[in-house]
Amino acid sequence: EQLKGAVTFEHVSFRYPGMSTYVLKDISFHIRPGETVAILGSTGAGKSSILQLIPRLYDPTEGAVYVDGMNLKDVKMDDLRKRIGFTPQESILFSGTVEENLAWGKSDATLSEMKAAAQDAQIHETITDLKDGYETKLGQKGINLSGGQKQRLSVARALIRKPNILILDDSTSALDLQTESKVLDAIDKYKCTLFIVTQKLSTAKRADKIMLIDDGKIIEEGTHDQLMNTSTLYREIAYS
Template identity: 50%
Template sequence: PGKKGRIDFEQVSFSYDGEGGQPVLKQISFTCLPGETVGIIGSTGAGKSSLVGLIPRFYDVTEGTIRVDGMDVRDIEPKRLREKMAIVPQKTMLFTGTVLENIRWGKAEATHEEVEQAARMAQAHEFISATPDGYETRVGQGGVNFSGGQKQRISIARALVKKPEILILDDSTSAVDVATEGKIKDALRAYAAGLTCILIAQRITSVMDADKIIVLDNGEVVGIGTHDELMTSCQVYQEIFQS
């Protein structure tokens, strides 16, 4: 018993065209323990989004195994699997409704209090409250045009309201300033049940304090460790750090 949200990648390879196709991920192995934050960094096209898309079974592995809490994900119905996790995609997808409706999209039966709690963690409560209509503010098309970073924070609130065991952030704080991003991460760390978090990022500062960072290059893991470990052992990581 105990904490949930462990993820194991065991020699995972993946091609969008199935066996014999061009591999996008090659022999990926790593473990993310319950409550850990694992950062994933690497150049564009390295395979980061493809890697996390395998966890909720948007696609299935071509070779190898992914386990969530010890179970091969192929033995779990996608619907059940996705109930455990929340994914904030690279492109925010807010619809033309109120802020409340947009956040509740993560969990239709969420109370107003739960919505507000999620928004506070995502550092969205303040700017939402500062609008005349608050949570009833309409998003887009005749409503308030929130900034890119604000939309990302609403998307994170939408994910958090679901109270997931696993949270996957696919470059979802790219438009959020570093200080606010830090506050979001602090809130996630304080999250009650201990949230397993997979964090894709372009900037080193976003993943620096992760328990473990995976450096992907051209579909392969070229480094895995803490920031300090990678700074001394991984050339690709050093190059990203210097860029």
């Protein structure tokens, strides 16, 4: 099935319910299965708003979004959840065990699946170092995870379902370059389509497509090499 992992936006405009201003304005793009897309842009540019439309947290006000070749309007939410791994900007962890947190949204996940995903997200060793390993309760006194550890746990949770499409909304920002690169190398093996919001040039360089977002629009699009040649704005970002 060659459309597994394809994502298309067709003239998508969007405003949040009850708001009069459009935060996305006529966005169109087509991503082929397995491509890595780096999304760059300043605060408030619309990066999260674009990504939230893929798992259907919101529907476009105008235009259409297609996943795996299907208009999202025709896809059942349960079905969509199986296809997409999404880690929002703020990691959503609750005060259960590490295991419970990892299995959230996929209750049939086995321990070995969790461990494999945790290894890929570079968090397995941190977990085994905790007092009760995978059974350690999070949020319990004395067990505070760092921002980067929370992000890696969220990435592991998303990987467990082996998604066709993985969306990392600023979910690797707290990782050092080397750790992020290991996580991305592991994600490569999943052969999924990857959307990653990043400020790191090293991450943008690996992408098949970079999208520069500003004021709700895609203002530049291309690979690192292309944009270095054609985009003054991208060069400014690259050298900053």
